[in-house]
Amino acid sequence: MAIKEKTSVPSAKTLAKPRGRPLAFDQKMALEAAMNVFWSRGYESTSMAELTEVMGINKPSIYAAFGNKEELFRQALAHYVAGPAAFVTEVKKQSTARQVVESFLQQAAAFFTNKNTPNGCLIVQAALTCGQSSSVIQQELIVYRKRFEDSFAERFEVAKAQGDLPLQVNSQQLAKYIATIHQGMSVQASSGATHEELKAIVEMALRNWPS
Amino acid sequence: MAIKEKTSVPSAKTLAKPRGRPLAFDQKMALEAAMNVFWSRGYESTSMAELTEVMGINKPSIYAAFGNKEELFRQALAHYVAGPAAFVTEVKKQSTARQVVESFLQQAAAFFTNKNTPNGCLIVQAALTCGQSSSVIQQELIVYRKRFEDSFAERFEVAKAQGDLPLQVNSQQLAKYIATIHQGMSVQASSGATHEELKAIVEMALRNWPS
DNA sequence: TTATATTTGTACCGATTGGTATATAAATAC
DNA sequence: GTATTTATATACCAATCGGTACAAATATAA
Numbered sequence: 019m020a021i022k023e024k025t026s027v028p029s030a031k032t033l034a035k036p037r038g039r040p041l042a043f044d045q046k047m048a049l050e051a052a053m054n055v056f057w058s059r060g061y062e063s064t065s066m067a068e069l070t071e072v073m074g075i076n077k078p079s080i081y082a083a084f085g086n087k088e089e090l091f092r093q094a095l096a097h098y099v100a101g102p103a104a105f106v107t108e109v110k111k112q113s114t115a116r117q118v119v120e121s122f123l124q125q126a127a128a129f130f131t132n133k134n135t136p137n138g139c140l141i142v143q144a145a146l147t148c149g150q151s152s153s154v155i156q157q158e159l160i161v162y163r164k165r166f167e168d169s170f171a172e173r174f175e176v177a178k179a180q181g182d183l184p185l186q187v188n189s190q191q192l193a194k195y196i197a198t199i200h201q202g203m204s205v206q207a208s209s210g211a212t213h214e215e216l217k218a219i220v221e222m223a224l225r226n227w228p229s
Numbered sequence: 230m231a232i233k234e235k236t237s238v239p240s241a242k243t244l245a246k247p248r249g250r251p252l253a254f255d256q257k258m259a260l261e262a263a264m265n266v267f268w269s270r271g272y273e274s275t276s277m278a279e280l281t282e283v284m285g286i287n288k289p290s291i292y293a294a295f296g297n298k299e300e301l302f303r304q305a306l307a308h309y310v311a312g313p314a315a316f317v318t319e320v321k322k323q324s325t326a327r328q329v330v331e332s333f334l335q336q337a338a339a340f341f342t343n344k345n346t347p348n349g350c351l352i353v354q355a356a357l358t359c360g361q362s363s364s365v366i367q368q369e370l371i372v373y374r375k376r377f378e379d380s381f382a383e384r385f386e387v388a389k390a391q392g393d394l395p396l397q398v399n400s401q402q403l404a405k406y407i408a409t410i411h412q413g414m415s416v417q418a419s420s421g422a423t424h425e426e427l428k429a430i431v432e433m434a435l436r437n438w439p440s
Numbered sequence: 441t442t443a444t445a446t447t448t449g450t451a452c453c454g455a456t457t458g459g460t461a462t463a464t465a466a467a468t469a470c
Numbered sequence: 471g472t473a474t475t476t477a478t479a480t481a482c483c484a485a486t487c488g489g490t491a492c493a494a495a496t497a498t499a500a
Contacts, residue, residue, distance in 0.1 A: 035468070037476065038466075039465065039477045039478075040466075040477080041477070060357070060359065062273070063360040063363075066457080066459080067457085067458095077460085078460075078478075079478065079479090081458095082476090086459075087459090142416060143357050144358065146271070146357055147271030151458095152274075188429075191429050191430075191433070192433070198410065198417055198430050201417065202413030203409055205353060205357065206405070206408070208357060218402045219406050223409075223434075225437040226434075226436040226437030246498070247446075247497085248498055248499080249444080250445080250448075251496075251497065253448070277489080287449060288488090288489075289448070289450095290447065290448065292488095297488080298488065443499080443500080444497100444499075445496100445498080446496085446498100447495080447496075447497090448495065449493095449494080450494100451490105451492090452491075452492100453488105453491090454488105454489100455487075455488090456485100456488105457485075459483080459484095461483090462481090462482095463478100464478075465477080467476075467477095468474080469472100469473080469474075470472085470473080
C-alpha cells in the first residue's frame with residue numbers, strides 16, 4: 019500500500035492506463051464500419067456475422083464493447099448523425115429559410131450519391147419495413163425523422179419572425195414537404211439516380227418557394 | 230390410346246374437373262393475403278411461417294401452388310399492380326398532363342393512408358434494403374419504379390404534342406420529380422402521416438406546375 | 441371395386457439467426 | 471515473481487430461416 023502515483027501523476031484520466039488486456043481495435047473505426055453496413059443493408063438484413071467480418075472483431079468482443087445488435091445500431095446511428103449527416107444540423111445556420119432549404123437539399127443530393135458511402139439515407143432506409151422483433155428500431159427511426167421535421171419547422175418560425183418567410187406559411191407543412199422531397203430523393207439515390215438527376219429534382223422542388 | 234373426349238365435351242376448359250384431390254383454398258384470396266403481408270412487412274421480413282398462417286395454407290401447398298417465396302412475391306406483386314394499384318395506370322387516361330399528375334398524386338395520398346390496407350407503397354418499401362439473397366427482388370422493384378417513370382414521361386411527351394404541356398419541359402425530369410414526391414409520400418405514410426397531411430404535400434408539390 | 445392423380449398435414453432437413461460459456465492471452469497491481 | 475483484471479478466440483446454444491420427404495386423404499377414371 020505504498021504511495022505510488024506513477025499512473026495518477028499524468029492526472030489526465032484519459033491517459034490512465036486501464037487494468038486488463040488492452041482493446042485490439044479502435045472503437046470509432048469499428049463503429050464507422052458497422053455504420054456503413056447498416057447504411058447499405060438496413061438494420062434487420064445486417065447479420066452479426068457480416069458485422070464481425072467488416073469490423074474485424076469477433077462476436078464476443080462486439081457484445082462486450084457495444085452491448086447487443088440493437089445497441090450497436092443505436093451507436094452507429096449516433097455516429098451517422100454526428101458524422102456524415104452533420105450537415106443536416108449545420109445547415110440551419112444559414113441566414114434565410116430559403117437558403118437553409120436550398121443548401122440542405124443540394125447537400126443531400128451530393129451526400130446521397132457520394133461514391134465513398136452507401137447511397138441514400140440511413141435514417142430513411144434502415145428499417146422502413148421489418149419483422150416484429152425490429153419494431154423498436156423502426157419506431158426510433160420514425161421519431162428521428164419526426165424530430166428532423168420539427169427542427170426545420172422551428173427554423174421556419176424563426177424565419178417568419180425575422181421577416182424572410184411570409185407569415186401565412188404553415189411551417190409544419192413546409193417542413194413536411196421538404197422532408198418528403200428528402201425521403202423521395204433517398205429512395206431515388208438507392209435506386210441508382212445520379213447526382214445530376216437529384217440536382218434537377220431539387221431545382222424543381224424549390225421552384226415554388228413561397229413568396 | 231382410345232379416343233376419349235369425355236372431359237373435352239364440356240369444352241369450356243375451366244369447367245373440366247381436374248383429376249385429383251381438389252384445392253382446399255381460393256388462389257386469389259390466398260394471393261391477396263400474401264400481398265398484404267409483403268406489403269406491410271416487406272419481402273425479406275415476411276417469413277414463410279407468417280404466410281402460412283395468414284394464407285390459411287400449409288407450406289407444401291404454398292410451394293405446390295406458387296413455386297417458392299420469390300415466385301409467390303412476384304405473383305403477389307402482379308396482383309398488387311392489377312388490383313389496388315391499378316389507378317396508377319388508369320390515371321394516364323386523364324385528358325391533360327396536369328390532370329394526370331394531380332389525379333395521380335391525390336389518389337396516391339388516399340391510397341397510402343387507406344385504413345383497409347397497409348400504409349405506403351409495396352413497390353417502394355418491400356425491398357429498399359435487403360441481404361444479398363434478396364437482391365434479385367430488390368432489382369426487380371427498382372425496374373418497376375423505373376418503368377413507372379418512363380410511362381409517365383411518355384405520357385408527358387404526348388401532352389407536349391397535344392399542346393397541354395410546354396415544349397421546353399424535360400419529360401424524363403418531370404416524371405422523376407413526380408416519382409420522387411410519390412416515393413417520399415410513401416415513406417411519410419408508412420411513418421404515420423395522415424391523408425390530410427399528404428394532401429397538403431401534393432398541393433405544395435403541384436404549385437410549381439410548368440406553364 | 442381398383443387404379444391413378446393430386447392435395448393435404450406432419451415432421452423433418454441443413455443453414456443461418458442473435459447471443460453466450462469457457463478457456464486462454466495480455467495487460468497492470470502488488 | 472503472483473494475483474487480478476480485461477479482451478480474445480473457439481466452439482457452442484436454442485430458435486428460426488426457406489424448403490421438402492412422405493404418407494394419409496380425396497377426388498376422377500375405368
